[in-house]
Amino acid sequence: MYNDENNLYHYTYRKDGSETTEKADARATVDAQINAYQAQGGYHQPVQEMKPVKKNRVGLKITALALCCALLGGAVGGGIVWGASRSGNEATVNMSGRPATSVxxxxxxxxxxxxxxxxxxxxxxxxxxxxxxxxxxxxxxxxxxxxxxxxxxxxxxxxxxxxxxxxxxxxxxxxxxxxxxxxxxxxxxxxxxxxxxxxxxxxxxxxxxxxxxxxxxxxxxxxxxxxxxxxxxxxxxxxxxxxxxxxxxxxxxxxxxxxxxxxxxxxxxxxxxxxxxxxxxxxxxxxxxxxxxxxxxxxxxxxxxxxxxxxxxxxxxxxxxxxxxNKPYLGITGGSMSEQMAAQYRYDITEGVFVYSVEEGSAADKAGLRMGDVITKVGDTEITTMEDLTAVKKQYAAGDTTTFAVDRQGEPITVEVTWDSLPAEQQTSAQENQQESQQNDSNSYGGGTTNPYDLFNYFFGGGYNGSSLKKAA
CATH class of the missing domain: 2.40.10.120 (Thrombin, subunit H)
Incomplete structure (x- = not known):
């Protein structure tokens, strides 16, 4: 307890407020020094009464509460913004309840x-x-x-x-x-x-x-x-x-x-x-x-x-x-006519299929086709190239009969052709000859083995090189 109301710095834990002798003597000495100083005319500093400082707990609490509210508000606001940003960046997945379609x-x-x-x-x-x-x-x-x-x-x-x-x-x-x-x-x-x-x-x-x-x-x-x-x-x-x-x-x-x-x-x-x-x-x-x-x-x-x-x-x-x-078979070796051939060998016709050779006993032979004939029409189909003849052949089967329009040395004639059937060995031979002709640029139609360019040159006595001829199947 305080033992002196005028001196707030002295405190004792004794119940009676008394101090020990040493402390009392120290206090008397200090008081005597102060009195002597004042008696000599020294500056007198008024002694102010010191009271215990009581902290303003209410203001501190208010300040702490404000800070807490600010922090809490910031956290809540940040959470809202974060949630909003996530909801904006991530697509919402809607799962359909429709069952899989059974087939x-x-x-x-x-x-x-x-x-x-x-x-x-x-x-x-x-x-x-x-x-x-x-x-x-x-x-x-x-x-x-x-x-x-x-x-x-x-x-x-x-x-x-x-x-x-x-x-x-x-x-x-x-x-x-x-x-x-x-x-x-x-x-x-x-x-x-x-x-x-x-x-x-x-x-x-x-x-x-x-x-x-x-x-x-x-x-x-x-x-x-x-x-x-x-x-x-x-x-x-x-x-x-x-x-x-x-x-x-x-x-x-x-x-x-x-x-x-x-x-x-x-x-x-x-x-x-x-x-x-x-x-x-x-x-x-x-x-x-x-x-x-x-x-x-x-x-x-x-x-x-x-x-x-x-x-x-x-x-x-x-x-x-x-x-x-029942694959149809004509039995000729042929090639496409061209303006070069017509000019070189004085033909009046520039389109059609030139007959280089006729296989003996074939459908063409039986119909009367000859080497040098130019086939211009089969049935109702105009023939201008060897591809045309190959294509029109697919419309017929072995045993079918059709009319061929032919140019023979400038004279138009017609012949009736009954298509033969391609024998198995001829079919194999034709395929082999076709593969060989693709490599050698030779031309065969119906299993012929003679070079058609040689036949043309033999027949006309010229030197045609076969540049406009087309491969036939």
Whole structure:
């Protein structure tokens, strides 16, 4: 307790307020010094009463409360801004409760209109992936060069007959077929026809799912069509869709004319040989070609398929006999006329097919065609080049009879021609001769073995070099 009201700096813990003697003596000494100083006239500093300082706790609390409120308000505001910024930057994901659409596997009956998904489900097990290996010449060390290619096809019968393009299996030493379920089979080449770009192969299997064939002649421009195949040899069993852009479109592929279905369906290397489906799930065409460029111009949306009606009888013929038995055969060696030939050898006609030779006993021989004749018309079709004759031949079968318009040394005549059937050995020989002619720029039509340029020079006594002649199938 304080023991002196005038001296706030002295405090004792004794209950009676007394101090120890030492402290009392020290206090007396200090008081005596002060009194002596004052008596000598020194400056007198008034002694102020010192009271305990009481802190302003209310103001401090108010200040602390204000700071807390500021901090709390800042935190709340920052949280709101942060939340707003997050809600603005992040997309809100709305999850649909709609169940997945189930695709029913319908039986293709030619009457039920199907969705694209239903067409795929109904036919994907009938489409196959085809991979081939072969050889192409030799390298600098004399070793054979191995080649590989890929294509598509479709199952025609439950016991393993498969249809594809001729160019898919041409030159192949081994053919492997893969089904949608992953099963792989070694395939045997039954036969094919290069003129129509069709081929039939077979695998040893049973209970396969075949396609249903439709009628390509019922297609109209604008009809929706679908292709399933093996684009790029890797994207197996892919489906693409589009429309029929044109029907009965005549195109020329490597010098061979074809009658095609034109479509804007996406078609790529590897799709060749695959099926083209209509909206009923029926096969109406065999995917065969795509134009990626034309006259050095890049193009898109130009795909082609062989009409199934045009080749069905031939496919069945190949399945039975290994080749097209009713394939028409004329039996001539010919080439396209040109202005150069007409001027050099004094012909009045500049277009048509010049007959270099006639095979003895052939349809041309029986009809009376001769070397030097120029064929200008077959039936109702004008013939200006060898490609025209090759194309018109596809309209006929062995045994059909038609009229040929011919220019013979300036005189127009007509002859009746009954088409022969191309024998199997002749078909093989013709294919071999055609491959050889592609390498040697020679020309043969109907299995002739004599150089047509020599025949022309022998007949006319000139020196024509054959520069305007076109290769014939």
């Amino acid at each position: 029913s596997i319908n039986q293709v009956d030619g009457k039920t209109l199907m969705t694209d998904a239903e067409v795929y489900a109904a036919n994907v097990n009938s489409v196959v992936s085809i991979n081939t290996t072969g050889t192409s010449g030799t390298n600098i060390f004399g070793q054979p060069v191995q080649t590989a290619s890929a294509g598509s096809g479709f199952i025609l019968t439950t016991d393993g007959f498969i249809v594809t393009n001729h160019h898919v299996i041409d030159g192949a030493n081994a053919v492997k077929v893969t089904l949608y379920n992953g099963d792989t089979y070694d395939a045997t080449i039954i036969g094919g026809d290069e003129d129509y770009d069709i081929a039939v192969i077979k695998v040893n299997a049973a209970d396969l799912q075949p396609v249903t064939l439709g009628k390509s002649d019922t297609l109209n421009v604008g009809d929706h069509v679908l292709a399933i195949g093996n684009p790029l040899g890797e994207l197996t069993f892919s489906m693409s869709g589009g429309m029929v852009s044109s029907v009965n479109r005549a195109i020329n592929v490597d010098g061979t004319p074809f009658n095609m279905i034109q479509t804007d369906t996406s078609i790529n290397p590897g799709n060749s040989g695959g099926p083209l489906f209509n909206q009923y799930g029926e096969v109406v065409g065999i995917v065969s070609a795509k134009y990626s460029s034309y006259s050095n111009e890049s193009v898109e949306g130009l795909g082609f398929a062989i009409p199934i009606n045009d080749v069905l009888a031939m496919i069945q013929d190949i399945m039975t006999n290994g080749y097209v038995t």
